[in-house]
Amino acid sequence: MQLDRIADTDIRFQRNGAGDRALVFVHGFLDDQHVWDAVIGELRSEGVETVQLDLAGMGERTDASGPFTLDRFASEVGAVVDALDTPAVLIGQSMAAPIVELVAAARPERTLGVVLVTPVPLGGARLPDEAVESFRGLGGDPRAQRALRQQLSSGLGEADLDRLAVVGGRVRPEVVRALVDCWNAGHPDGERPSRYTGPVLVIRGADDGLVTEDMVADGVLERFGTVEAATVDRAGHWVHIERPAAVAALLDAFLSKAHPAGNRTRGVGPQQWTLAFAEKSAASFAEAFAEDVVLEASTLTRPVEGREQVKQVMGAASGIYESLAFTQESSSGPRTYLEWEATAFGGTRIRGVTILTKDEHGQIVRAAVHHRPLGVVLRFSAELRDRLRGRIDPAHFYDGDR
Structure with missing residues (x-):
């Protein structure tokens, strides 16, 4: 493992493995970089470097100051991508899906593909006021966070729920409110077709009560030109923790198409x-x-x-x-x-x-x-x-x- 830092910032990123392409993993709302550990452990692709980082206000960066906006997060993840020696597949879960899309749109030459896991649309979740307030009030309340995660998942174990409640409980209440406003309101780019035109994979948990099938169809899939979708059974909003082997298999398959070895075969088209x-x-x-x-x-x-x-x-x-x-x-x-x-x-x-x-x-x-x-x-x-x-x-x- 190698720990690198973006100069003159508090942005640190963990690097494992080596190869001619990288997988950059970005966590979602109230989580940290370690939510991807199990998926990374199940990957079978060779010649791949994996990269993990904490977003401002979460994980090891709970002391970070604002603003907490999609543009700020995209700038920081983009700085990590720029620091790598290889092109990358960008993987973002929930509120990080809009972040990696913005990074890819700004750096198409460095992006092999984008994977959106249980994605909040770039245009925002647009939840009603009552639902938004319940999310905004989660700051400083690990018990409420644990209950919400349990409600929106079907495969999180007790140990997973406990760890995530501890991680999310460290996020300051004012940061929680800002993060909710960030992913619920979305970004202006979400109102038009995506500026990223490369390959996209969208992964959804079949039991996800937050990112519904309709939300994905209307707010995500229709905005991309080259996109495929996969649904993982017996999983909810944290499908990467609930079913890491299934998610890893989908990533391996996507990587083989985004960066295939040799030229004797071609990518699989719809039939x-x-x-x-x-x-x-x-x-x-x-x-x-x-x-x-x-x-x-x-x-x-x-x-x-x-x-x-x-x-x-x-x-x-x-x-x-x-x-x-x-x-x-x-x-x-x-x-x-x-x-x-x-x-x-x-x-x-x-x-x-x-x-x-x-x-x-x-x-x-x-x-x-x-x-x-x-x-x-x-x-x-x-x-x-x-x-x-x-x-x-x-x-x-x-x-x-x-």
Whole structure:
């Protein structure tokens, strides 16, 4: 670990690892840089440096004076990015999502991509007065902060809640009020399409009671030209603490596309297969399949045949994944090869390759899905058997009792 400082300021940032690209992690409201520790511990990308820092007024900088504005925070995070020797992917959670967007817009040549985790829109959350006052009154009240975090999350453990209450409890009441006004009012740039035109990944917890699906769709996704979205099940507003392995897998996949190794493959574009996974819908898969499609998979003891049967299997399979990201794509004649990374069963990592063969009409006539490692394959197959009981012959799946 290396601790650096921006000259003539109180801005310090922690650096770990080395490589030709950096991941800069920026924490959200009332938190500190260590909320990212578990995600960083789960990353598998090679040749990457990770960077963490505390925003003014929080973490190790609770004595910092104002103003506490998005422009001030963006200036400070930008100074850290400028101090690095490599281009960076900028990752911001909650109120830090607008911050990293502003940094990226001002430094497109140094930004490989942007990841917005449970993002407050740059244009502001625009909560009603009653809700805003409840947030503004959190200063100096760790018990109220703990209760709020518990309300807005579904996967924070007792130890997580206790630590976050201590960290947030140190933030001065007047700073808390200023921070709430900052992220609720937003920034003027949020009223127009983003000035950052590079790749963007938006990650949301399915159970987030603050940053809703509608808020993300209307205030975040529509402002970017090159954007993909992922939802992590069984997680709320602090998805990076609740499901760190799932978030890390999504970051690894995004990094491989933002800064791919070699030139034999290309980034994965939207198509019926990948969109069906995003929608987790059997009907969506059916649109991609020919009537006589055949599905082979490492999770099947024998192939499944026919559109109606295959769509049921794929719809159920997509529901098992907590996160799934397609990382690379290549084609040869009628065949398309897709590499992917996923999590399931409480953050367990899965990797695989899918081979799709299409007919002259562009419909899939054969799909071969290869999962690894073996333990997850067997568990996945057994889960499919249980979910599809009464619809698909159980002999297609692994039976751990036999």
